[in-house]
Amino acid sequence: MKRDTKTALITGCSSGYGLETARHFLAEGWNVIATMRNPQRDLLPASPHLHVLALDVTRPDSIAQALEAAGPIDVLVNNAGVGLFGAFEATPMSTVRDIFETNTFGVMAMCQATIPRFRQRRAGVIVNVTSSTTLAPFPLVAAYTASKTAVEGFSASLAHELRAFDVRIKLVEPGYGPSTRFTANGQQRMQGLIPDAYAPFAHSVFSGMGQATALTRETDVAETIWRAANDTTDRLHFPAGADAVALALARRQE
Numbered sequence: 153m154k155r156d157t158k159t160a161l162i163t164g165c166s167s168g169y170g171l172e173t174a175r176h177f178l179a180e181g182w183n184v185i186a187t188m189r190n191p192q193r194d195l196l197p198a199s200p201h202l203h204v205l206a207l208d209v210t211r212p213d214s215i216a217q218a219l220e221a222a223g224p225i226d227v228l229v230n231n232a233g234v235g236l237f238g239a240f241e242a243t244p245m246s247t248v249r250d251i252f253e254t255n256t257f258g259v260m261a262m263c264q265a266t267i268p269r270f271r272q273r274r275a276g277v278i279v280n281v282t283s284s285t286t287l288a289p290f291p292l293v294a295a296y297t298a299s300k301t302a303v304e305g306f307s308a309s310l311a312h313e314l315r316a317f318d319v320r321i322k323l324v325e326p327g328y329g330p331s332t333r334f335t336a337n338g339q340q341r342m343q344g345l346i347p348d349a350y351a352p353f354a355h356s357v358f359s360g361m362g363q364a365t366a367l368t369r370e371t372d373v374a375e376t377i378w379r380a381a382n383d384t385t386d387r388l389h390f391p392a393g394a395d396a397v398a399l400a401l402a403r404r405q406e
């Protein structure tokens with residue numbers, strides 16, 4: 153790790169948007185602490201600027217160990233997240249809580265553990281990755297949308313209290329990216345969440361998603377996280393990907 157180079161710690165780097173974001177920051181010459189639940193060192197190009205660490209954002213001991221091992225960081229990217237597609241009435245509350253554990257409380261816990269360091273240094277940026285589901289309502293993702301919308305409200309409030317210490321908060325809102333492991337990683341959790349009564353509706357939603365032309369690529373998200381991390385204004389929202397950018401524009405015109 154180079155001492156005079158900026159350092160980003162990124163959660164959920166084993167696949168998808170997080171992995172590409174780690175690649176992007178490395179290519180930009182930053183030090184990258186790529187964190188994963190199960191560290192795999194061969195996913196990213198070998199580099200003296202890369203440090204791969206174990207981190208499960210739902211476990212306080214894992215958060216403390218990873219931050220201790222990481223040393224000083226300039227940017228925290230809370231990218232780790234899990235998906236959930238299904239009819240809400242069929243979704244066990246234990247599953248809803250699981251989603252919040254990672255997508256919402258995991259983000260909050262990472263922020264709480266990092267803020268004291270940023271505050272003392274009077275510098276630092278937190279980038280929270282939410283979703284285009286916060287820009288417009290989509291069907292059959294009510295619990296997931298709730299978990300991400302909570303992060304949007306949380307971040308907007310936190311931005312105010314941290315501004316006095318020159319610590320910035322950014323929200324990156326990716327659109328639908330079928331090329332990541334998002335759906336595969338959620339498959340088991342989603343079993344049985346489309347009861348027969350919802351099947352025709354779910355079928356029409358799935359075929360609509362299959363026909364979507366505006367999608368989000370991993371590189372869209374990585375580039376947007378990079379821009380957000382380097383943005384020195386008070387701008388909070390950064391939609392990422394053609395579909396998310398279109399939704400954000402439509403919302404502004406309402």
Ligand SMILES: NC(=O)c1ccc[n+]([C@@H]2O[C@H](COP(=O)([O-])OP(=O)(O)OC[C@H]3O[C@@H](n4cnc5c(N)ncnc54)[C@H](OP(=O)(O)O)[C@@H]3O)[C@@H](O)[C@H]2O)c1
Binds near residue numbers: 166190254284337
């Ligand atoms: N793809 C989409 O359509 C889409 C759209 C909007 C927003 N997003 C958001 O974008 C982010 C990245 O998703 P993706 O599409 O790149 O999906 P992905 O390929 O499934 O990547 C998600 C990452 O999060 C990690 N993760 C899950 N639970 C974790 C935990 N408890 N602690 C630490 N890491 C954990 C996964 O690690 P493991 O390998 O250990 O499971 C994986 O590395 C998520 O926050 C997601 O909600 C995705």
